[in-house]
Amino acid sequence: MSIKKIMVPFSEAATGKRAFAAGAVFAKEFKAHLDVVHVRHSLSPSVPGNVYYPIAVTYVEENLEALTETANRLAADLEKEFKTLCGKQSIDILETTVHTDDKGATASWTDVTKDMPYSLATRARVSDLTILSRPGDNDPKYLMADLEETIFQSGQPVLIVSESQSFDQFPKTVFVAWDGGREAARALSAALPILQRAELVVVTSVGKMDWGVEPPENVVAFLKLHGVHAEYIHPSLEKGESIEDIFQHRAQDKNADLIVMGAYSHSRWREMVLGGFTRTMLKTSNIPLLMAH
Numbered sequence: 001m002s003i004k005k006i007m008v009p010f011s012e013a014a015t016g017k018r019a020f021a022a023g024a025v026f027a028k029e030f031k032a033h034l035d036v037v038h039v040r041h042s043l044s045p046s047v048p049g050n051v052y053y054p055i056a057v058t059y060v061e062e063n064l065e066a067l068t069e070t071a072n073r074l075a076a077d078l079e080k081e082f083k084t085l086c087g088k089q090s091i092d093i094l095e096t097t098v099h100t101d102d103k104g105a106t107a108s109w110t111d112v113t114k115d116m117p118y119s120l121a122t123r124a125r126v127s128d129l130t131i132l133s134r135p136g137d138n139d140p141k142y143l144m145a146d147l148e149e150t151i152f153q154s155g156q157p158v159l160i161v162s163e164s165q166s167f168d169q170f171p172k173t174v175f176v177a178w179d180g181g182r183e184a185a186r187a188l189s190a191a192l193p194i195l196q197r198a199e200l201v202v203v204t205s206v207g208k209m210d211w212g213v214e215p216p217e218n219v220v221a222f223l224k225l226h227g228v229h230a231e232y233i234h235p236s237l238e239k240g241e242s243i244e245d246i247f248q249h250r251a252q253d254k255n256a257d258l259i260v261m262g263a264y265s266h267s268r269w270r271e272m273v274l275g276g277f278t279r280t281m282l283k284t285s286n287i288p289l290l291m292a293h
Helices: 013-030 055-062 064-089 118-124 142-153 182-195 216-225 243-253 268-274 277-284
Strands: 005-009 033-041 106-114 129-133 158-161 173-177 200-204 230-233 258-262 289-292
Touching: 005 013, 005 118, 013 033, 013 064, 013 129, 013 158, 033 064, 033 118, 064 106, 118 142, 129 142, 142 158, 173 182, 173 243, 182 258, 182 289, 200 216, 200 243, 216 230, 243 277, 258 277, 277 289
Parallel strands: 005 033, 005 129, 033 106, 129 158, 173 200, 173 258, 200 230, 258 289
Antiparallel strands: 158 289
């Protein structure tokens, strides 16, 4: 089991560069191929005949040539940035179909026009890993929707890098969030190639666990069968404390380079309204997150 194809969406320069930097680290470690994808939003002005003709569609129709020219210019600028990044990282630009291990890390650029955000999720289904940068306050709002949709719909692991910290080396210490649920198990399995290369993996459960689930010490025993150097901690949850705060403090104390966790064990819509572990970690963690749903 290994990581051989890594998708890196590249629809905006700042977030694309941060994701590419992390992708380069993983591609070099696994001799993998980076599938760098620029997805354009469709500019088609057409709507069904029985649908009200909205102002936005009228604007697109009247300005389609100018909007297309702007989109072409943006795509060209981003592809130029991609080529510059490959040169700096000494990554050869090759098509996916000709990549082999002896070529080391390689990358390709694809420019497609599709419906967002669903197109990212469907393309991610034929990748071992997708890497996205968490949008900052000044980044386009649609980027967070793309990120969440990819986590929720791809069926594959997604690595989210922080906008405030660089990702320039392979993770040495990895924290695994374990609650015994299906999402946590999926994330654990997806991250196994990374865990096998880490120096230390800390399986972490916080507070009382649900009846009947496997405790963190059994996860450690499982990981050791796969050659992972692992240990576990199980801090208690006191009144007034939150699981998120305890987990993040423990991860920071251990200088964790990566957090592995399941995503959206409850309904995503419920988490949006009521809050939840996934959304809190997405918004607040300065440590990169590897999530799987």
